[in-house]
Amino acid sequence: MIRRRFLAVSIPFALAAQAAVPPGAGAAVSYTSFEGKKVSLFPWRGKRMVFLTKSDAHDPEVMAALCGVFDKVHDFYHEATGRLPEKAKELDGLITVAEVDQTCGAACGYLGATGIELTPGVFVELYGGWQKDQSVDQALPYEFGRNFWFYSPQLAYQKPVSDRSVVTGYAVFMRLMALDAAGAKLGPFRDRTGSEFRAIMESLVDLHEADPQSTWETTLKVDAAPENPLGLNGTDLFASFCLRLARDHGGLKFVRRLWKEVAKLPAAASTQEAVDHFVIAASAAASTDLAPLFTKRWRWPVSPVGEKAAAAAAANASKP
Secondary structure, eight states, rough: OOOHHHHHHHHHHHHHHTTTSSSOOOOOEEEEEETTTTTEEHHHHHHEEEEEEEEEEEEEEEEEHHHHHHHHHHHHHHHHHSOOBBBBSSSSSSSEEEEOSHHHSSEOOOBBSSSSEHHHHHHHHHHHHHHHHSSSHHHHHHHHHHHTTTOHHHHOOOOTOHHHHHHHHHHHHHHHHHHHHTEEOOOOOOTTTTHHHHHHHHHHHHHHHTTOOOTTTGGGGGTTOOTTTTOOOHHHHHHHHHHHHHHHHHTTTHHHHHHEEEEESSOOSSHHHHHHHHHHHHHHHHHOOOOIIIISSOOOOOHHHHHHHHHHHOOOOOOO
């Protein structure tokens, strides 16, 4: 009787252990790259996204863990924006992250639409970082930010001013927020640890504030930042402003409000309106009039109309 009871319960435990082993790659699928080249890649499916890799020999547990992280990254972007990208590159309804020999850079993501490509070196950094210490290379969470960018009409600076500081700065900022939301650790950047890199980026706003000669005109307008150890630029300074706002006004709750407030605003008719719009949206998200912070301490050129609108947005906003 004792032996029968032991066998009766041991079978389910064996089945559970077997079921816990992550599946390997699926059968190879055909993929057409951003550059129009057709290749055969192996899918590793998550719930929201799918890796397409050149090899099917990767560790299934590592690939399953990475899929889990980027399912959460996807969900955070969806929650923070309240939107999904236009459908461009998908496999069975999943956003594709494809390993290809060549793309628009070391990594590339469509702007406002699904589809990300990583060169082999970037994929190795991502895979190896997780294998080593369960850290996540910065490139892929950044590229998700490209897919989830919807705010050029409201926020993009207009020619002859480059829009790079804001459009790219959004993804630079949101990659950190997405990893925070996913409970994942940022991997190294150049010769710095992820935490060191983030600390340098966070300090840019302090360097800017401490230098009276550092203004919006000398930084974000020309995609520049105060001198810093990593040579970070205006995209990183914009991210630093956002990080400070998030730190002081509710963390991820503020971030989940900010971009929805941006989406409520009309298209900007000028760079000045685009500058005003960010201050208005941030004030609404924080339920605090932030125009004095932007104009007096951060030296942004907020117009009188923008100042009035920021005060009204703060007054009319519900508390976080």
